[in-house]
Each structure stands twice: as C-alpha cells, then as structure tokens.
Amino acid sequence: MAVPIIQLNAISKSFGGIRAVESLSFSVNANEVVGLIGPNGSGKSTTVNLLSGALPLTSGEIFLDGQQIxxxxxxxxxxxxxxxxxxxxxxxxxxxxxxxxxxxCFSRITSSNIGSVFRTRASRTENERQTKKVAQLLELVGLASAAEDPVESLSSGQQRLLMIATALASEPKLLLVDEPAAGMVASERKALGDLLLKIKAAGVSVIVIEHHMALIMEICDRIVVLNFGQKIAEGVPQEIRTNRKVIDAYLGENH
Ligand SMILES: Nc1ncnc2c1ncn2[C@@H]1O[C@H](COP(=O)(O)OP(=O)(O)O)[C@@H](O)[C@H]1O
Ligand SMILES: [Mg+2]
Structure with missing residues (x-):
C-alpha cells in the first residue's frame, strides 16, 4: 500500500467547552481531491487550521507523506x-x-541562501526560475493578463484564484483550500473546478472545503462529511449524495 499524502489519526480540538473537532480520522492519497463538507460550525475550518499548524492539536496525530508533523x-x-x-x-x-x-515562492528559499539572493550566480539562476514559475502559475490560474495589476484591483473571485497561485508557489504535495468559490459567479466556479482538477493532474493532492454541492460532487474523488466536529460519512460522491445521515444533517437544507 502506498503511504497516504496526509493521514489524520483521531485528531481533536477543543475551545474551552466546545469540541470543534472530535477524534477525526481520514487520509488523502496521491492523485486525490477530497472534499470536506458539513453544516456551518461543524469543524471544517478548524480541521484545516489543525492540518496547517495554525492551531495546536488538543490530541491526535497528523502524518504528511509518512512523517509525523x-x-x-x-x-x-x-x-x-x-x-x-x-x-x-x-x-x-x-x-x-x-x-x-x-x-x-520564498518558503522554498532557505535562510542560508536568502542573504545572497541578489548576488551569486546560483541565486540569479534561482531568481530566473522563480520568475518563470510565477508566470506559469499566473497562467495556470488564468491571471496572466493581471500580472502587473495591484491586487486590490482584482475581483474577489480573482483574489481567490491568486491565493491558490500563491499557495502553489511553495510547491506543495497537498493543497488545502477553504471555501474557494465564495463570492464567485457561476462561470468563475466552473473555472475553479477545472483549475482544481488541473492541480490534481499536476500531482498535487487537494482537500477542498466548499458549500457549492455541484462543484464538490463534480471534482471530488472522495468526500468526508462532518457534523458537530465528528465524521458522519465518507465515500465517493454518489454514496454521499444518497447517504441518509448526510441528507438529514446537511444536504437536506442545501438542496
Ligand atoms: N478560535 C476559536 N475560538 C473559539 N471557538 C472557535 C474558534 N474557531 C472555531 N470555533 C468554534 O468551533 C466550531 C467549529 O468552527 P469551524 O471549524 O469554523 O466550523 P466550519 O468551518 O465548519 O463552519 C464552532 O462552534 C466555532 O464557533
Ligand atoms: Mg469554515
């Protein structure tokens, strides 16, 4: 069996008396887009914050590509x-x-070479590589023509695409996206779905939190459903769509 890209072993997070995430376990493999869905307050963003390290775990373990993080x-x-x-x-x-x-890109530059970034030949090569990478990422997310524009001039949908490009600049194995379609119109959502599939095709696994069920059902290989911090279901889109617990807790109100 291949090692999962990320594995959560019974992770929990309490805020005072609130159990925001409770003994949550699931994993994401290479070449997978996994959706994380559930009602407001069910612990989706907290899960992302625990994975990224923005919040410390109350208990449990996280492995990235087999390594405890x-x-x-x-x-x-x-x-x-x-x-x-x-x-x-x-x-x-x-x-x-x-x-x-x-x-x-700077998360890829180590502290030992950051001082020499504009001086040595090695760092000039590195600069050229970064410039090329930035252009490719802007092309990928459809913002090449806005390369020189101030970020404040972008629409909210474009700013979300820019955040994805910025996250990809660190050359991740796993990308976590929290409600990327918020504020997007239908055509932008369609482009976002295509983009997330391209990211997967490029070899990056994705965990996506999203309320737009059509988007989730279309792009996800698997879906994990949370309710009150606990996993209530996990499966392929068709299983989730017809799961009674999921319909009662979440899809009922969404459809
Ligand atoms: N920093 C925090 N301090 C206290 N409670 C929090 C904090 N972050 C989230 N919560 C609570 O944890 C629960 C899960 O929140 P969250 O993960 O944001 O849910 P979701 O993203 O699914 O809407 C909610 O009850 C929320 O109020
Ligand atoms: Mg949230």
Whole structure:
C-alpha cells in the first residue's frame, strides 16, 4: 500500500467547552481531491487550521507523506509540502499580482541562501526560475493578463484564484483550500473546478472545503462529511449524495 499524502489519526480540538473537532480520522492519497463538507460550525475550518499548524492539536496525530508533523510550526509544514488558502480572502495590498505569487515562492528559499539572493550566480539562476514559475502559475490560474495589476484591483473571485497561485508557489504535495468559490459567479466556479482538477493532474493532492454541492460532487474523488466536529460519512460522491445521515444533517437544507 502506498503511504497516504496526509493521514489524520483521531485528531481533536477543543475551545474551552466546545469540541470543534472530535477524534477525526481520514487520509488523502496521491492523485486525490477530497472534499470536506458539513453544516456551518461543524469543524471544517478548524480541521484545516489543525492540518496547517495554525492551531495546536488538543490530541491526535497528523502524518504528511509518512512523517509525523503534529508538533511542527506552520512554516515548517509549508516547507515539507503543505500549503493552504484561507476562508477569508487575504491578499497583500500594495503588491502587484505577480509580486504576491513571488512572496509564496520564498518558503522554498532557505535562510542560508536568502542573504545572497541578489548576488551569486546560483541565486540569479534561482531568481530566473522563480520568475518563470510565477508566470506559469499566473497562467495556470488564468491571471496572466493581471500580472502587473495591484491586487486590490482584482475581483474577489480573482483574489481567490491568486491565493491558490500563491499557495502553489511553495510547491506543495497537498493543497488545502477553504471555501474557494465564495463570492464567485457561476462561470468563475466552473473555472475553479477545472483549475482544481488541473492541480490534481499536476500531482498535487487537494482537500477542498466548499458549500457549492455541484462543484464538490463534480471534482471530488472522495468526500468526508462532518457534523458537530465528528465524521458522519465518507465515500465517493454518489454514496454521499444518497447517504441518509448526510441528507438529514446537511444536504437536506442545501438542496
Ligand atoms: N478560535 C476559536 N475560538 C473559539 N471557538 C472557535 C474558534 N474557531 C472555531 N470555533 C468554534 O468551533 C466550531 C467549529 O468552527 P469551524 O471549524 O469554523 O466550523 P466550519 O468551518 O465548519 O463552519 C464552532 O462552534 C466555532 O464557533
Ligand atoms: Mg469554515
């Protein structure tokens, strides 16, 4: 059996008396897009925050590509191949689209070479590589023509695509995206679905939180459903669509 890209072993998170995530276990394999769905407050964003290291675990273990990462700080998880976007769009005002993606590249530059970044030949080669990578990522997400535009001039849908490009700049094995379609119109959602499938085809596994069920059902290989912090179902889209517990807890109100 191949080692999963990410494996969660009974992870839990309590905020005071609130059990936001309770003994959650699932894994994501190479070449998989896994959807994480559930009602508001069911623990989806908390799960992403636990995976990324934005929040410490109350208990449980997380393995990235077979390696325990449960205690690692966020930046070390990024350099080991875990990248995320946020539920609330957070672009860096004052930068151009291109510059923001370049910032995402810096998690790949080590502290030993950061001082020499603009001096040595090796770092000039590295700079050229980054410039090329940024252009490719902007092309991938459909923002090539906005490369020189200030990020504040982008629509909210475009800013979400920019966040995905920025996250991909760290060359992750796993991308976590929290509600990427929020604020997008139908055509943008369609493009987003295509983009996430292209990202998978490029060899990056994806965990996607999303409320748009048509999008989730179309792009996910598997879906994990949360309710009150617990996993109530896991399966391929067709199984989830017809699962009685899922319909009662979540899909009933959405359809
Ligand atoms: N930083 C926090 N402090 C206290 N409670 C929190 C915090 N973050 C989330 N919660 C609570 O944890 C539960 C799960 O929240 P969240 O993971 O944001 O749900 P979802 O993303 O599924 O809507 C909710 O009851 C929420 O109020
Ligand atoms: Mg959330």
């Amino acid at each position: 449960s205690q690692l700080p966020e930046n070390q998880r990024v350099s080991k191949g875990l990248a995320r976007t946020f539920q609330t769009a957070t672009c860096f005002t004052g930068f151009t689209t291109k510059e923001q993606v370049l910032l995402g």
